[in-house]
Amino acid sequence: MKLHTGVFILFISSFTLLAQDATRLPSAPSASQQQTQAQKAASLPMQASASASQQTQPPAASTKSNETQAAQNQPSQSGTPSPPASSQPDDDSLTTIRHTVNEVNVVFTVTDKHGHYVKDLKKDDFKVVDDNKPPAEIRSFRSEANLPLEVGLLVDASNSVRDRFKFEQQAAVEFLNQTIRPKYDEAFVVGFDVTPEVTQDFTDNTELLSIGVRALRPGGGTAMYDALYFACRDKLLKAQHNGPVRRAIILLTDGEDNQSHVTREEAIEMAQRADVIVYTISTNLSGAGHHGDKVLERIADATGGRAYVPFQITEVANAFAAIQEELRSQYAIAYKPADFVSDGRYRSVEIVALQKGLRVRSRHGYYAPSP
Numbered sequence: 001m002k003l004h005t006g007v008f009i010l011f012i013s014s015f016t017l018l019a020q021d022a023t024r025l026p027s028a029p030s031a032s033q034q035q036t037q038a039q040k041a042a043s044l045p046m047q048a049s050a051s052a053s054q055q056t057q058p059p060a061a062s063t064k065s066n067e068t069q070a071a072q073n074q075p076s077q078s079g080t081p082s083p084p085a086s087s088q089p090d091d092d093s094l095t096t097i098r099h100t101v102n103e104v105n106v107v108f109t110v111t112d113k114h115g116h117y118v119k120d121l122k123k124d125d126f127k128v129v130d131d132n133k134p135p136a137e138i139r140s141f142r143s144e145a146n147l148p149l150e151v152g153l154l155v156d157a158s159n160s161v162r163d164r165f166k167f168e169q170q171a172a173v174e175f176l177n178q179t180i181r182p183k184y185d186e187a188f189v190v191g192f193d194v195t196p197e198v199t200q201d202f203t204d205n206t207e208l209l210s211i212g213v214r215a216l217r218p219g220g221g222t223a224m225y226d227a228l229y230f231a232c233r234d235k236l237l238k239a240q241h242n243g244p245v246r247r248a249i250i251l252l253t254d255g256e257d258n259q260s261h262v263t264r265e266e267a268i269e270m271a272q273r274a275d276v277i278v279y280t281i282s283t284n285l286s287g288a289g290h291h292g293d294k295v296l297e298r299i300a301d302a303t304g305g306r307a308y309v310p311f312q313i314t315e316v317a318n319a320f321a322a323i324q325e326e327l328r329s330q331y332a333i334a335y336k337p338a339d340f341v342s343d344g345r346y347r348s349v350e351i352v353a354l355q356k357g358l359r360v361r362s363r364h365g366y367y368a369p370s371p
């Protein structure tokens with residue numbers, strides 16, 4: 001689901017659609033708080049203090065397969081991320097005309113009491129509630145079995161998953177081979193331990209994606225929240241496309257985090273702002289209520305995805321297959337909210353199937369744009 005804000009720039013008698021820039025979003029509050037604490041504690045000169053405070057921000061990822069992307073993500077000489085583009089002065093030669101379109105898009109799935117997907121429903125089979133009120137207008141409703149996909153595969157490459165890493169890599173390769181359609185869908189691969197590393201940038205080439213997955217090597221601590229935050233803000237939110245797409249992340253991990261600068265809720269909020277559905281696959285095979293599994297369930301539920309907890313390593317491939325089926329079994333509805341205000345506030349959303357016995361799964365809300 002997303003709230004579209006059209007921004008038009010007039011430059012030398014031509015109009016260009018300006019996509020929403022991830023760098024204009026505020027830094028994660030917890031990272032900013034760490035930054036403030038570091039500044040208060042520091043007794044070094046101003047330049048050293050600024051360098052130390054920058055290190056509390058989520059790390060930029062390195063990119064092996066795309067030199068241009070690597071240059072964009074390359075840290076400064078002090079080892080900290082480059083400042084966001086929004087910190088630079090505006091170009092006075094550009095005349096900007098802003099026009100806000102108050103439209104919310106929600107992607108959702110419907111299952112029957114047996115868990116089977118229901119794909120033949122119509123607009124009148126649902127009730128929508130936005131911020132506890134019915135929408136002012138339903139603008140479109142459609143089945144989205146063939147919408148182009150933008151998929152991020154995030155693979156935990158920390159020491160905690162070393163013993164089952166090879167099998168997980170093979171299952172991920174099979175998923176990408178079966179899901180990504182050349183000249184239609186795109187995906188990227190990120191491995192993460194202490195920092196996220198892009199081993200393959202956006203491409204529709206499944207062979208390159210397979211190489212990116214196989215290039216992952218386990219080792220180090222785990223900064224899962226930072227990796228999710230990075231993938232949503234710096235990859236999916238910035239991706240350019242010519243029409244509607246479905247954005248999804250498959251997060252393969254044990255759910256444990258011991259290195260992130262952002263919190264779990266900040267990573268979830270960034271996924272919501274980027275209109276990303278997160279599917280999680282647990283690598284905990286004990287079958288007993290692992291703490292990491294609860295974390296993954298929270299992330300998936302908040303973004304409209306699903307959490308999979310395989311009980312044995314061979315079931316990881318089944319989880320990937322289930323995600324593939326769901327991505328081709330969704331609906332999309334677009335509506336104009338009632339009494340909408342661009343105040344940056346979180347607005348709740350509920351979609352209810354009127355037919356008894358059907359269950360709708362979608363994200364629970366979205367953030368209105370800031371004034």
